[in-house]
Amino acid sequence: MQIVIQLLLLVAGFCLLMKGADWFVEGASGIADKFGIPQLVIGLTIVAIGTSLPEAAVSISAALKGSAEITIGNVVGSNILNILVILGLTSVIRAVPVQGSTVKYEIPFVIIVTVVLGLLGLFDHTVGRIDGIVLWLLMGVYMGYLLKMAKKGAGSAEEEKKGKELSLWKMALLVIVGGLMIVGGSNVTVDAATALAVIFGMSERFIGLTIVALGTSLPELVTSVTAAVKGKSDIAMGNIVGSNIFNILFVVGTAAVITPVVYGENFLVDSIVALASAVLLLLCVLRKKKLTRAGGAVMLLGYGAYFCYLMWFSQA
Numbered sequence: 001m002q003i004v005i006q007l008l009l010l011v012a013g014f015c016l017l018m019k020g021a022d023w024f025v026e027g028a029s030g031i032a033d034k035f036g037i038p039q040l041v042i043g044l045t046i047v048a049i050g051t052s053l054p055e056a057a058v059s060i061s062a063a064l065k066g067s068a069e070i071t072i073g074n075v076v077g078s079n080i081l082n083i084l085v086i087l088g089l090t091s092v093i094r095a096v097p098v099q100g101s102t103v104k105y106e107i108p109f110v111i112i113v114t115v116v117l118g119l120l121g122l123f124d125h126t127v128g129r130i131d132g133i134v135l136w137l138l139m140g141v142y143m144g145y146l147l148k149m150a151k152k153g154a155g156s157a158e159e160e161k162k163g164k165e166l167s168l169w170k171m172a173l174l175v176i177v178g179g180l181m182i183v184g185g186s187n188v189t190v191d192a193a194t195a196l197a198v199i200f201g202m203s204e205r206f207i208g209l210t211i212v213a214l215g216t217s218l219p220e221l222v223t224s225v226t227a228a229v230k231g232k233s234d235i236a237m238g239n240i241v242g243s244n245i246f247n248i249l250f251v252v253g254t255a256a257v258i259t260p261v262v263y264g265e266n267f268l269v270d271s272i273v274a275l276a277s278a279v280l281l282l283l284c285v286l287r288k289k290k291l292t293r294a295g296g297a298v299m300l301l302g303y304g305a306y307f308c309y310l311m312w313f314s315q316a
Helices: 002-034 039-064 068-093 100-124 129-152 157-163 168-200 204-229 233-258 267-286 293-313
Strands: none
Touching: 002 039, 002 168, 002 204, 039 068, 039 100, 039 129, 039 168, 039 204, 039 233, 068 100, 068 168, 068 204, 068 233, 068 267, 068 293, 100 129, 100 233, 100 267, 129 233, 168 204, 204 233, 204 293, 267 293
16 A cells, blocks of 8 residues: 555656646746747756756755755766657657757767766765855856857747747746646655655665656656657757756756765766767767657667666666
8 A cells, every 4th residue: 555655646746747847848938938039048948947847856855855866866867868768759759950059069068067977976976065066167157158149049030929928927927836836746756756765675776767767857758759849859959958967067066065965886887878878969960960760769779778777787
């Protein structure tokens, strides 16, 4: 009976996270559209941050509750899922064009911050407060780059019209209610996932890298697939790239500033997989500036191999 209750709570938490993120993104994107911000910048900022709020809420909540391995596992697991599963699935459904700036700057920056996180964690097996400040400073650099990009572009008439479909107060209400649902859902998710880990004798690392990572990545999945189907590839790609950067720099950085986060030796393999995923993405889009169906299929196969590894070796 206890297992059934915790599973129901886990599902309820995921539902709150998904709907809350959906409302948050809808409201925040609508507000951003009114200011004529380009699609790519919206994807890299408003949409990326909105869909990463579940990771932020879950990871920070887990750190505060002493479940530190869920913090790192959730972020690293989500970043792997974002590229290999979400972009893989999205591109299999429809090839995703990629802008030159994403190939030149944003994807390489994902690779850089992934290496930085691994080095900070492996140095003393802890991401401490000073490490968190370093990640925050890098976040500041990234936001400065995005601000420069935003000043270069202007929103299209179609985007401006979309932003006027809802009144400003309704969009603000969606942001507030969505944010509250995300926070509430994160608490329920962490508590249920931790309880299930104890019941089944699973490590927090496995729970964080799989169940919690998948649950908190659902907003990215829904957003990216929907954006690609609607032909808004900039939002689809920007959402994932921006989310991965935000997950490492803001989510881990904030959790580490609040309380030092343990970075176990087992996370070395996961960090390497996260790095390999980002490098694979860069290689797939480098020549044609497009993530093709073939590239997406390779990514999905890659995640299948990684999941098999987790099933066999994560309990060690």
